[in-house]
Every structure is written in C-alpha cells, then in structure tokens.
Amino acid sequence: MGNNSQVARKKAMTAQIVKLAWRNLWRNKIRTGIMLASMVFGLMGVVTMMGFLSGMYVSMIDNAIAWQTSHVQVQNKRYLEDPDINEVIVNPAALYSELDRLPQVSAYSARVVADGMVASARANRGIRINGVNVTDEAAVTPIAAHIEQGTWLPETGRYPVVVSQKTAERLRLSLGSKVVLTFSDVNKDVTGAAFRVRGIYRSPSSSFDDANLYVRQQELSKLAGVEGVHEIAVLLDASQSGDSFDNQGAELVAQALMKVSSTQNQIRDWQQVQPMLATIISQMGVSNGVILLIFVTAMGFGIINIMLMSVFERTREFGVLMAVGMVKSKVFLLILLESCLLGVTGAALGLLGSFAVIALLGQTGIPLGSMSEGLGAFGVDTTLYPVLKTGEYFGVFLIVVVASMLASLYPARQILKLRPVDAMSHKH
C-alpha cells in the first residue's frame, strides 16, 4: 500500500511538472506563437514537398509497371542475352495453365516481339514490333484507354498497326496512312509487309512511345515464321500486388511460375526487369530524408534560440526552484518538457495542416504544366497526386519532437551548472 501511494505521488509530481511546463510555454504567447507558426508552415511546406516527390515516384513506378514491366515477365534466357527471333519461351503451355490457376493473376499477355524498322514514304525508324493478342494485351496494359486517334487493334481487317503519337509525328503519319514494317524472319532473311495505321496511342513515357508499336500476333508470327512467343507479361490483381513500392506479391507469383517452368526460361518480377525502379524506391527515402533533415535542423536552431531566451530570462526563477528543494533532475525535466511540448504542439498542428493540404491536392492533383514535358521522359503523369503514408507522418512527428527535446539540452545544461545562489543573483 505504501508503495502504491508512493507511485501515485510520483505521478502527481510529474503531472505537476507537465502542467508547469505547459503554462511556462505560454508565458510569452507571441514568442511561442511565432515559433509555432514557423514550425507549422515549415512542416506543411516540407511534408507537401515530400508528398509531391513520393507522388512523382509513385507515378513513375506505377506507369512503368502498367506499360513496360507488368508485375512479372517470362522470357527465354537466351532471348534476354540476345533477342534473336528464334529464342521463344520453352513449353509455354505449362506456364499458361499455372497462370490460369493462380488466383492473384488478373491477366497475362503473350507477345511475339521483333526488332525492326518502320518506314513511311518520308522517313524510317528502328522500332520494337509487338505482336499481341488484341484482348489479352488490352487487359494487361492500359493501351486501349490511351488511344488518341482511331481505335485499338481491331480483330478483323488486314494488317492493322497502332503507332505512338511520336512515331506518327516523326513519320508524318495519320489514320489510314500506310507504313512498311521490315524485320528478320526465323531464317535471318529480311521480310516485311505494308500495314495501315488504325490507331495512334500515347503513354506517359515519351521514351516508351519512341520505341514501341503494336500489330496482331497472327500476322507477325506468319510473316516471321515464328512458332511460339517471346514474352509473357503478367498483371496481378490490384489487391494482391501491394503498393507501388512493394514487389512481394510479384515475387510470390514468379516463384510459383518457376516451379512449373522449364529452366531455360527466365522469370523476373518487375524490380528485376527494371532494377532502376528498385533504385528509385531506395533513392526516394534518401531525398525525403534530406529534405526533412534540413527542415529539422533549421527548426532545431529556432527552438534552441527561443529556449535559450526563455530559460536565461528565468535564471533567477530556476535558482528559486532549486533553493526550495527541486532536485536538478526535475528542473531538467521541466526544461525538457517545455521544449518537448512546443515540439509536440508544433508537429501536431503542422502535420494536421499538411494532412489537409495533401488530402486537398490528392483530390485536385497538381498539374505539372510545362514541367511535364521534361518529366514525360521518365514516365511521369502530367498531373501529380501527392502521397504520404501514415507511417511517414508518424515518423516526421517523432523526429520533430525528438529534435525539439535535443534543442533544449544546451540551455538546460547551462542552468544546471549554476548553484542556486548564482542563479538567484542573476539580474535582468
């Protein structure tokens, strides 16, 4: 019982010190208010910036997955080393049946790919010719929804081709224009045919647009004399693929496919297909960290400054506290708490504001305007939606609070060095 009441009194004492710290914090309302305002607006700026950057990376990654890598890809190992048209996927039937069976797979598209040339009457360019199954491809990539003119590849009609807007501009093509596609067949002989432009697409990535066009698989296979496919792109269910930074779902599917696949095939998740995406993800943490570090350092100096002012102008008061029997550890706790409460209040208000800004921009989006041209090369959308995870808000909160506590250490130390008489003889 004696022990219990001792604990209760200790708690009451701590509550008393918290109360004292809170009231001390608001002694100079203007000074505390200005510091809080600078923390709040600074945090809103920093957090919005972090959300903006994350949004940019998310957009980049999501677009890369949607258009280029999908979640999982299968190729023949030798095809990856040297994309020879003869190096088709070994025993694709086993893969198809596994893909049909796996519940987390939403769609897959098997492609015949030929590197060749596209020529109009005016010019020609090197290009990757994707021979696709019309419905499968439309289920795996968003291409059908990104046709700017005309339509996605029709099931009927002779030799339709869908080219990008960029290719159309370069080769001065319009709907109905005729282009000649040339490439090597399985016997290494040059072959080709005239195709008619049925659709013009535009993806978020200008470099992707530069390099890809689409034809129907039957026609390409026949022209090239290929039996089989070169690439299977697999899209997972949105609920199964995790968020933009997480490839665990993809890894699991890749592992399942490996079990049934011939060892001559290579099965890769999206981070393996484009290692740059993994680099971007780790890089993102660093850039957000640097922004946060700069802000927290600036804020820390601000807090040191006002804690120094507020503590030194009360030197005598601390002397009195020590004289009437407040132990140094409690005086220290008092100063630490004042700074900590400042940090907690500033961080809470700042993050609340940031949350509101990010939620608002999440609705409206940030139009990139003229910047979108340059960022288009990296596959960033023209409108960005800033994102920040709950964990990141929490992390920022914690860092701000810890930094504000650290900022009080120096002023607190200066006070604790004094004897009560010296502190009390301090005049202002």
Add this chain to the structure above:
Amino acid sequence: MSIEISQLSKTYNQESDFPVHAVKSLDLTIEQGEFVAVMGPSGSGKTTLLNMIGGIDTPTSGSVLIDSENICELDDKALIAFRRDHVGFIFQDYSLLPVLTALENVEFVMQLQGLSEKVCRARASELLTMVGLGEQMHKVPSKLSGGQQQRVAVARALAPRPRFVMADEPTANLDAKSTSELLDIMQSLNEKEGTTFIFSTHDQRVIKRAKRVIVFEDGKLTEDKQQ
C-alpha cells in the same frame, strides 16, 4: 532544534588580488523558536550569512551545525533534500512562480516533498487562510499586491513544516501597512507553531518587533541583544 555556527567565513574572489571577506570567523548559536533580526549596513554580509545557514551557499571555512549535523559537508543531493524539508525561504522579491496560482505555489513545495495531493491541498488552503488570503488563493501572483504576494511567500515557506525560516529583507518592497501585517503573521506563527525565524532587515520598525537583534558590520558580529 538549534543552529550552531562556528568559525564561519566566506571570502569572495579568493583567488584574485582583491578578495572580499564577506563573513569573518563568525560564532553564533540560534535556538529553536527564536525570532531573530540580523541588521547592519549594506554590504556587511547579512545575505551571505543567511544563504550559508539556508544551505544555498557554501562557506569558505567553518561549520553550520543544524541539530549537530554539519550541512556544509552535505553533498548536492542531500543539501537539496535538507532545504526542501527543513528550510523555508522568503525572498525580498517574493519569487513566486508566476504561472501558478497562490494555492498551487504553496502546494508545489509540498509536492516536492512527496506529500499526497489531498494533504497538500488541505494544508495550503489552511495556511493561505491563516495569512488572510482565503479569498484570493486562486489568483496568480500578478493579480495580487506586493503585500499579498509576500504573504503567499510566507505560506509557501511554512508549508513543508521547516525547522526554520530564512527571510532576506522580506519587507523591503512593502509599505508600512503590509509590513506590519506581515510581521503580525510571522510573529503569530512563531508563537503558535514555534517556528524559528531569521530575517535580515534595514527597517527599524521590523527590528523593534524582533526578540533578538544581531548587528553585523563588515562581516563581523558587533552586537547581539535580546529584547
């Protein structure tokens, strides 16, 4: 309880070319329940002496025995506990915490002792009522007059039931009426509770009401009279 001071000296700036001998080889005994005024010209060493007895300053040499315990030999922590439990301080400028109400100011020193909230509340309001502030106890110091603030300070000094109360020029900032009210309160507490009061002063009206007057000059005791 008694305070036995022997060969107590305090020298400021000892290392420098101009050391200041604020208190010189002082011998003095103060018994339980005394009501002592220390007087003397400015710079004679009154504050220095009171600070050493109260354990907020350390002497250069000599000893202060409180109930045969030499407080000059206590370490920092023990000294803080000694002040908390056994010494009440009243300062010239009152030195109340401006963010706490009168009641909270008085409670605070008892909470430092680890007394329960209930006990603190009861004793604090009892003391504040005793010093005539029953109606004002929820006001913060800035809403009280100087005399009222000093009465809060007296209540705060007495709250932890100290063995003695040190008051360095407690009436210096008070007008005649407040001074006499404060002295009434200190005197009645001295008589009723037997609390020892030691205060320094320049004020003749205060000196008249002391039971014992110690006159200090240039760090030395020149007169010690009961009255």
